[in-house]
Every structure is written in structure tokens, then in C-alpha cells.
Amino acid sequence: MTTANEKQAIQQQFHERMDEEELLNCMRCGFCLPSCPTYIESGFQESHSPRGRIALMKAVADGVIEPDEDVERSLELCLGCRACEPVCPSGVNYGRLLEEARDIIQQNKKHRLPARMLRNAVFKGLFPHQNRVRALTGMLGIYQRSGLQSAVRKSGMLRMLPDHLAKMESVLPKVPDLKQLKNRPNLLPPIGKRRKRAAFFSGCLMDTLFLDTNMATIKLLRLSGCEIVIPEQQACCGALHGHSGEKEQAVELAKRNIRAFENINADYIVTNAGGCGAFLKEYEHLLKDEPEWRERAKAFSQKLRDFSSVLLELDFWKKPLELPSQIVTYQDSCHLRNVMKTSAEPRKLLRGIKGAEYREMKHAESCCGSAGIYNIVESVMSMKILDAKMEAAKVTKAATIVTANPGCLLQMKLGIEREGLGNEVRAVHLADLLLEAAGVPS
Structure with missing residues (x-):
């Protein structure tokens, strides 16, 4: 529950920090409505559309409405x-407005102790x-290899979890x-003639939970x-x-990342996770006040x-x-497509x-419902979006669903399990599939 003092502080900062010009850029034309998954899956509620959310932000900034629980929701x-x-x-630039609004609310709202401890543990203590x-990923590896995972599954303990979380455990x-x-080495030579020098952004979960995909990506770049x-x-x-x-x-x-990469003298800084790449791409805006x-x-x-993009530029596709023989389809990473403007290359x-x-999958460009930790904290909406996505995937009759972001990959694997298609369909990262097609071990 947001207190009166918290609401006042939030309202003041909306007025001071929200980009008035950006808010006024929205003409309320509605072109965004068919592209918004939450607007569609909520039964066309205006408050769950981009223009509706911008209208709420503007109203809070102007003091027309309070930043109450409905606005936050x-x-x-x-x-x-x-x-x-x-x-x-x-x-x-809707994404920038959204991030600023969320930051204002979170920094001026006093969370209850459990939520505060969890946020501190995740945002400051872990990532x-x-x-x-x-270390945390290593503990998961011990769980998988020690026989504990098998024992937990046989015990029925997973049935105590919501269905989507129980299935998520099975697709990790x-x-x-x-x-x-x-x-993992930090300097690797090209395979064949050296054409470019690439600094690789390894990520956190990508370099632990998805280390094999990182190594596949590196091998593809070296082959190029x-x-x-x-x-x-x-x-x-x-x-x-x-x-x-x-x-x-x-x-x-x-x-920290800018300092780490700026003296490498590389031709490219390369990423293989759409969500990471999009945020890295917007560092200039993030640091605009300095x-x-x-x-x-x-x-x-x-x-x-x-x-x-690098593989295409270096003609890897000609190898x-x-x-x-199989049917393949592709699910876009939202941020790879909408922020990094990369969709034709994969x-x-x-x-x-x-x-x-x-x-091509119908509406391949629409979100799969993963969105970072969205599928955990907003599971009902996420599963509605995923179910619609799986209907579109089934129409293609694809045996392989390809994506280019770890969250999307796990979400599509979850969708396959929810549909009972585990023996017929697989979901893979683009890098892993390309290395498989090249016939080269990672």
C-alpha cells in the first residue's frame, strides 16, 4: 500500500524527471494497439496499452491523478x-519512459522487509x-548431477509449485x-585467416547457465x-x-562494462543475447546526464x-x-528486433x-511472454501470451523453434512442455543450431 507521503514524492518526481516532450509526442493514434500483447490478452483494456500507460504517466506528472495502485499495476x-x-x-521512445517511471516508483516506495531483502539480494548482492x-549456478549443477533432482521429481515435491514453475525446472x-x-580462456585465435577482432560480451547467465551456447557463438565467430x-x-x-x-x-x-571494453581495440563488441544487447545499445541514453x-x-x-549480424557480414551463411531434413521456424527476441533492429539476419x-x-511463424515478432523475470512475477499474463505463441508455432509444423535470447529459449521450451510436444519439437538458440549445421563440435 503506497502512503500519502510516498504518493506525493512520486508525483513530484514524475513532474521533474519524466520527459515532457516525449510524453507529448504520443498522438493517441492507436497504431501501437495491435502490437501490444498485454492490451490484447487483457481484453483490450486501454490502461494496459502503450498509449494508455503514457496517458497515465502524463496525468501523474501533471497532477491530474495520483500515482495509486492502479497506475503502478x-x-x-x-x-x-x-x-x-x-x-x-x-x-x-516508450521504453525509456517506462524505465524512468518504474525507477521513480521503486525508489520512492518503501517496500516491506521481505521484498526489500529480496531486491537487495538479487540486484546488489548477486548479479x-x-x-x-x-557459485549459485554451480549449486544448480550439483542439484542436477548428484541425484537430488531425480529424487525431488520422484517425491512429487514439484507438484507443490505452480504448474509453469514445475515445468520450468524440467527445461533448465x-x-x-x-x-x-x-x-574458459579469455583470448582465442581465429580458425583460418584473421579478418576481424571481436570483443565478446559474455553476460552473466549466458556465461554460466548457457555456457555451451556462448562457446558455440565463439566457435562460429572464430570460423568466420x-x-x-x-x-x-x-x-x-x-x-x-x-x-x-x-x-x-x-x-x-x-x-564497469564501458571501462572493460574501451581499450580492447576491437572491430566489434559482440553479444548473443537480445535482451543484453538492447540494454548495452542504450548506454548512451542511460548516461546522458554525465x-x-x-x-x-x-x-x-x-x-x-x-x-x-557479424556472421552475415563475414559471409558465414555461404559456408x-x-x-x-526438418521444418524450422524463428521466434524473434523482442529487444533484438525492436531495439537492435536485427531481424533479417537470423x-x-x-x-x-x-x-x-x-x-515463418505468424506474429513471430510479438513477445513470447518471457521478458526477463516477467514469466515468474506475472505468470498469468505470461502464460496467456505463451499459449497464443504456441498456437502460432504449431501451425508451422516446425520440428525446431529457433530464438536468439536465453529467456525466450526457456520460454519456448516451457511452451513445448505445456503442449506435450517434448518428443516432437525442440527449441534451440540460433548459435547452437548453426554450429550443429556446420558439423563442428563446440
Whole structure:
């Protein structure tokens, strides 16, 4: 429950911090409505549309309405997928408005002790420290390999969890052992002639839970002629913080990453996770109030590429790529498409694989409902969106669903399990599929 003093502080900061010009850019035309999953799945509630949320932000900033629980709920329910931005004729930067509004609310609202402890543990105690992420992931690996996972499943304990969380446990990838996590080299030569030097953004969960996908990505880049350097001092991208109202912590992580990469002398800074890439791309805006850092962030962002763009530029798709005969479809990562403007490249790479018949999924550009931790904290809406996505996937009759973001990958695997298609359909990261098609071990 937000107190009167908290509401007053929130309202004052909305007035001071929200970009008035950006709020006024919204013409209320409604072009965003068909692109908004929460607007559609909520039964076309205006307050759960982009223009409705902007109207609420403007009303709070102008003092017309209080920042009450309904306003906060509307902003919480937004996926932050930013599908509204490409279709907006006025070019409203909705994602930036949303993040600023969430930060104002979270920083001026006194959370109850359990919530405060959890937020501190996650945002300050865990993700800024890669060694702690490794340790936590290592514990998951012990759970998987020790026989404890099998015992828990046989005991029926998982039935105590909500259905989507129980199924999520079953789709988690096998975690590498701690030796693998710690011993990944930080400098790798190209395979063949050196063409480019690429600094690889390894991420936090990508470099632990999805280490095999990171190694597959690195191998693909090396096969394309890239020398790979992986800066040791890099940190979490800060996306989780930025999307959850922890802007100050996101700024600190951004500065750590800029420092880690700026003297590498690389042609590219490469990422293989759409969500991370989009947040890294917007470091210049995140640091806009600090002139020195803004320029450093601009130089950082100008070198940023998704790995699929680099592979396409270096003609990887012309290599002999082949898979057993199968139908393949692609689910866009929202932030890869809407922020990094990368959507054609993965499709061209997939169409270059012999034996793979590519079929476009209807509304492949719409969110799958993962959205960071959205599928945990907003499970009802997330599962509605996922169910609609799986209906579209089934129409393609694809045996392989490909995506380019870890959250999307787990969400699609969850959808496959919910539909009982585990023996017929698989979900894979684009990097893993391309390496499989190249016939080269990671």
C-alpha cells in the first residue's frame, strides 16, 4: 500500500524527471494497439496499452491523478517488449519512459522487509558479482548431477509449485561443472585467416547457465575469421536492474562494462543475447546526464553487434551448412528486433542451411511472454501470451523453434512442455543450431 507521503514524492518526481516532450509526442493514434500483447490478452483494456500507460504517466506528472495502485499495476503488467516503438508514427521512445517511471516508483516506495531483502539480494548482492552467479549456478549443477533432482521429481515435491514453475525446472539446461565455468580462456585465435577482432560480451547467465551456447557463438565467430577477446572485468549488462526500477545500479554496471571494453581495440563488441544487447545499445541514453560518460558510452554502443549480424557480414551463411531434413521456424527476441533492429539476419542464416525448410511463424515478432523475470512475477499474463505463441508455432509444423535470447529459449521450451510436444519439437538458440549445421563440435 503506497502512503500519502510516498504518493506525493512520486508525483513530484514524475513532474521533474519524466520527459515532457516525449510524453507529448504520443498522438493517441492507436497504431501501437495491435502490437501490444498485454492490451490484447487483457481484453483490450486501454490502461494496459502503450498509449494508455503514457496517458497515465502524463496525468501523474501533471497532477491530474495520483500515482495509486492502479497506475503502478498498469506499469508492472507491461512486458517492456517495445513492439510499440517500430509502429509508432511519432517515434515515441516508450521504453525509456517506462524505465524512468518504474525507477521513480521503486525508489520512492518503501517496500516491506521481505521484498526489500529480496531486491537487495538479487540486484546488489548477486548479479553485479559474476563469481556469485557462478557459485549459485554451480549449486544448480550439483542439484542436477548428484541425484537430488531425480529424487525431488520422484517425491512429487514439484507438484507443490505452480504448474509453469514445475515445468520450468524440467527445461533448465544442464549446468557445466565449476571447472568448465572457471577455465574458459579469455583470448582465442581465429580458425583460418584473421579478418576481424571481436570483443565478446559474455553476460552473466549466458556465461554460466548457457555456457555451451556462448562457446558455440565463439566457435562460429572464430570460423568466420574473428580473433576473440573476452574482457575479464566485464559485468552484468544491467538490463534486469534498468527494467525493474534500479537505475542507479544499472548506471554503475554500465560504467564497469564501458571501462572493460574501451581499450580492447576491437572491430566489434559482440553479444548473443537480445535482451543484453538492447540494454548495452542504450548506454548512451542511460548516461546522458554525465557528458564524459555519455561520449564513452556512444563509442561503446557504436561497436555493438549481435553475433548474427557479424556472421552475415563475414559471409558465414555461404559456408556448407546442413541438417537432417526438418521444418524450422524463428521466434524473434523482442529487444533484438525492436531495439537492435536485427531481424533479417537470423532468418537469412537459417535459410542458408541445407535440409532445413524455413517457415515463418505468424506474429513471430510479438513477445513470447518471457521478458526477463516477467514469466515468474506475472505468470498469468505470461502464460496467456505463451499459449497464443504456441498456437502460432504449431501451425508451422516446425520440428525446431529457433530464438536468439536465453529467456525466450526457456520460454519456448516451457511452451513445448505445456503442449506435450517434448518428443516432437525442440527449441534451440540460433548459435547452437548453426554450429550443429556446420558439423563442428563446440
